[in-house]
Amino acid sequence: MGTMTNASLVLVGNSQGGTISVLRLAEGELTPVQTTFVGQGCGTFAVDQERRLVYAATSAPRPAILTLTLEPATGALNEIARTDLPDKLAYLSLTRGGTALLGASYHGGWGAVWPISEGTLGAATGRVEFPNVHCVVTDPAGLNAYFVSLGADLIAQYALDADAGLRALTPSTAAAPQGSGPRHLVVSDDATSAYLVTEFSGEVMRYARAEDGTLSARESVVIADPAAGLAHSRFGADPAAEHLIWGADLHVARGGSLLVATERTASTVASVELGADGVLGQVLAYAPTPKQPRGFAVSPDGDLAVIAGEAADGVAVVAVGADGSLQVGQELATGEGPNWVRFFRA
Template sequence: MKTYRTGLLAVAFACGLLASAAQADTYVYVGNADSNDIHVLKLNKATGDLAPVQVAPFPGIEKAGPSTPLAVSPDRKFLYAGVRAAPFTAVGFAIDAKTGRLQHTANGPLADSMAYIATDRSGKYLLSASYGGHKITVNPITPAGTVQAPSQVITTGQNAHAILPSPDNRYVFATNLGSDVVLTFKFDSATGMLTQSSPPNTVAPAKSGPRHLVFHPNGKFAYLLTELSADIIAYRYDAKAGTLKDLQTVSIMPAGGAKPWAADLQITRDGRFIYGSERTTSTLTGFKVDATTGKLTRIGEVPTQKQPRGFGIDPSSTYLFAVGEQSHALTAYRINATTGALTPMKDYPVGKKPNWVEVIDFK
């Protein structure tokens, strides 16, 4: 009898876990530069529909910058928005996991106009890259989620565009669009200090314009999007040495000879597909990813919102959400689980000049 009851309890417990997982909610956060706010939308996982939840303004911010980069803490408790108009600011929000709503916590100082922000893997530091200021910075973050004054400012080559910690938090990579390199730094997660690695950089093709970088979920590969040539460069990543070895280069441009102007790069959480956005043609181009070799096979491109600077993918790798800077709207796509092809579902109005999308699943 005791064994039978224990079995029943185990089944009930397992069912409870499954129910809890099924009830986990997913929210989409859109950063809007001209309206200085974040639109929060709730995802219906079954249909892909989005329902408006909140428009969260940036308290104390009056001027609009050219873009609004966002960063989410690893524990999904905080969201940060970078304001690229003086005074340069990191606006902090606490995230309510039950409702997805944002509650302003505090504003913190940034050293310059930052094109890209990201937390380190511990969530204790905010990493930033300044395109116009040619620098990267580190800002400590308090346990309450408040961004402190910069603890380190490093001058880089021309046009630092993105900054990203390695999956194990031992290295930090920073793209330099104007110098055609990806800089590599050793990262001390205890102090937040960056020191130059050896070799100090990975050289990209001349005038390609390194812009955004993502890692494959298996940690063996990294992918670089170049703005000026609109290519994705696949690299083999050596986690021990922090080095990138060139594997393959593919173009995200549709046929037709338009001037390349690539913007964003995202990989699905299951690592099977990767997508890039291109602003001149307003398209999204997808590729299948070979998890063994790291190489990419083109799926094809689809039209999207006008001037798609940013997009995001939900953690289940089922939906993609792209926004247009000039259309002030978002398109939701369903990702074919077999082919990776994108099927447009519905358009949604968002704020003015949307440029950044974060998708958070609360489990």
């Protein structure tokens, strides 16, 4: 299963258990290495490959960002720094070679940028406020920062200055359809497109990215499995109880030829074809996942996805074929409430 011959590490954040599990992935099979308690609510983290550091957000005993060292041979994680926060974070991402960290607070309604020196976060150099900020990412070069506001149905777009300060672009926001619930965003490797998954409408939307960093909405495709018979969701609803769409996460796979996205109520993963110019095509396949797939990651070679089932207390390895086929393989228990996955090249 899969084409990876060299081992990679897979880090899984088990939010309810407050742990990060380190797994080894080789030849499509996961092997547990070590699980470390880092703090309750560990639901997002970012990995600095070069410095072997992990920046993890926790919610108890108080919201914070922890800096952890990672020992690849043993999977050991050790805290070396901590930055307290006013609210817990839903998303963390690194940019500019690990010298700046960006965070999004869904419950606090804000996003921020922190410079990093030797693993320690400095004072925030930029802060924005929007309702229910669920995600923040940059383009590959770290020139622009994009904050996704689920509560306001928009993407706030900024230039990231040399000192990691934020400067609003013109226009300062790119709209998502009203009531769609924009959730997670990824920018293509060539920086010409950004892809958004919506929580309430279960769509993947493409935004064209101009040279000045601004985004413009283009085509969209529904990634919720029509066979599940799910209805459009809304803010404050219980999607599992009401059988509503519950879009979760998305990533580019297979060298930019495919997009992969998850939906939690029906517990499915979908593949979507991408044209040579990044344009969204049709949904190619659906596959079942562990229950409630909240977050996942794609392997460095783009051939495998490791998907966390938040209500299954474990992950599954899914082979992503060049034709968009999705083959579900090994499932492995990791901890309570897994909802975040990232790779580390061992």
